[in-house]
Amino acid sequence: MQQIPLSGRNPVFQDTLNVKPHLLILNKMDLADLSNRQRILKKLEKVGMGNVLFTDCLRQRDENIKKLLPMVLQIIENKPRFNREESSDYCLMVIGVPNVGKSSLINSLRRTNLKKGRASRVGGEPGITKAVLTKIQVCERPMMYLLDTPGVLPPKIESVETGMKLALCGTILDHLVGEDIMADYLLYSLNRLGKFSYMEKYDLQAPSDDIHHVLKHIAVKLRKTQRVKAFTGLGNITVTIPNYTAAAYDFIRAFRKGELGQVMLD
Structure with missing residues (x-):
């Protein structure tokens, strides 16, 4: 995911990726501040992720999506062990943490290369894909299939800050962290980065x-308030109470939709 290109990677996958031909796709580029793109690429290269592609799978026409399959073929050809001349088709697997757009990527490839509709269910929360699905065709020449897989988080998240970044980007269900805590970290991050669109x-x-x-x-602006009666020494009065949870949810949702500007949390 573009907003967390470092925190959004599952380190458990690293050993497998070191021996298999692989391509790191950083999706949702419309939401990220890419002014530090080169710094991010250098950090990724140090950990063995030299093949990187930036995409926005929700766009009807993303030029980088057109580059994806040619890049994959070139990477495979550079790994003789995996380039079998007797095989005329390819089967790839899409892996990553939850809610980074894996299913959207498959649907975008089908739309671009086959002019067909979506084959994989998508949604704005983690856990939409529940199991490894059957092979989904994404190209005809050469014949290429992808396997959509459920998002997998590492068994242990290395730091609280990494966990907060993952939660803000929707890879963890909100209620497991708490909307108020996430909103507080989001405000801190926006102020630290000088992003004051809020x-x-x-x-x-x-x-x-x-x-x-x-x-x-x-809460007041969105009319997310409740009027309740309070008992005081002066008698009964009506008090307006803000719905902090609803306000926090709207704040987080606005960030995820890009309404607070383009942000890179890493």
Whole structure:
């Protein structure tokens, strides 16, 4: 995933990738700030990921998608052990953490190369693909198939910060982390990176590090509030209470849809 090109990789896969022909696809490029693309590429190259392609699978026509299969063929040809002359077709596997667009990639390849509709179910949350599916054709000349696989997280996430990045990008179900905690980390990240589009989005007068202040403002703006009666020494009064959870959800959703600007969390 473009926003977490380093944190979004499962290190358990690394040993397998070192011996198999492989291509790292960084999807959702429309959401990422690519001004530091070269720095990211150098870091990836150091860990053995020299073949990298940036894509946006939701676009009807993505020029980089057209480059994908020729790149795959070239990579395979450079690995004689895996280039079997007697075989006229190819079978590839798509692996990665949840919700990075693996199924969208397959559908995009079918749309580009075969002019056919989607064959793999997609969604905006982790866990849409439940099992390894049958071979899905994505090209006719040469005959090429892909296997869609469920997203797999490492058994142990190396740090809390990596976990928060994964959660913000939707690879972990929100309720397992907590929307309020995720919103707090998102606000911290946006301020650290100097990304203040949230001010315009939610009509804030200035940047803020106080997540409660920001969520209260969002809740009031979106009318995510509840009026309740309170008992005081002066009698009964009506108090407006912000729905902080609903506000946090909208804040996170806006980030995931790119409404807070292009952001690179790594």
